[in-house]
Amino acid sequence: MKRLVMIAILIIFGIIGSGCSLMAPKYTASIDNVQRLKDAGDFAAKVGKFDSSSERSNANPISLRGSSLSSPYEDSYAAYLAEAIKQELILAGKLKPDTDVEISGLLLKNDIDTSGFIVATGDVEARFVVKKGEIERYNQIKTIHQEWESSFLGSVAIPRAQEQYPRLVQRLLEVLYADNDFLLALK
């Protein structure tokens, strides 16, 4: 009987988790975000340094039921955020490396919770700073929280959470670009 229970426990653990080391998908720019930047008018910006806070909620790697999810950019989720802004500025035709308008930031919160069997959640929070030369024109924190359908099965829940990561960052940038003060600071 003990043996049977042990086998059952091992199989259940196998279903729920997998213990793999995974990579978050590379960022894919949101066309809605790109369009928002294009519609914002005439400006050019470059992307500066994005740092990462040492808060516990700012996970790196992110734990997904025993699997670990790493960033494909310098193994850093702050670098992921910088790359995301860069991609959207490039597609909008607004990235100019020689301009004196610079967007930088600090990643404050970055985590995915897949412990629930029905719903998984993702939270990302960052401070965004815009400087023109030495003058700070914008300094605000933006936060997003998203939920999606999860599963008891790790083989479903983990890949689903993995694929959600770029969407969390897209959503965070959507919130940032919806702030007219941010867009004005870029001009």
Next chain:
Amino acid sequence: MRSILYVFLLIVIMVFTGCAHTIAISPDISKIERDINLEPIEKNVGYYIAPDVRDKNVTTPGGGGDLVSYFPYKDIETGFYKMLANVFKDVTQLKSPKDMDTINRLSIVYIITPEISTDSSSSSSFTWPPTHFIVNLTCNITDKDGKFIIKSTVTGEGLSEYDEFKSDFSLSGKRAARDALLKMQTILLRSPELRNP
């Protein structure tokens, strides 16, 4: 006692089979570049994807009897935008194919409506990610008044093996999407109809 074990294992097998695993076939846009030997077309274009089409969820076969589920239009849209930006002077996402305000304001000359169909398969019975992926991409191009200009279709193919996809379950799909976009880019850049004044 042994029969209980068999029943339990059968339940586990039933739970494992027939799953639809979520993947995303978004290609890496840094790898969608224009051939420097081909000149871009100096015209502004708009493209239109209807909201219900953009939200279309597709399920195709993976390995071991499992399925993969994804959003072909949502996943490929950014790469599609990048490809069009490589080909034309400027690209705009249209909210409607008859959004004449935007079409006139941005001097849009052509309206492009993409159609995407996909298929996948796997040579493995033990792993679920597809090892072979197909993306069929069609571009229907009209002028701003709806007059037919050209229609082009390409097929992109993506392959991946276990050693590659173990860290990216969507790899064959991403490769197929990229292949389709690069093939379409070449066709559009070489279409004289699009360069007519």
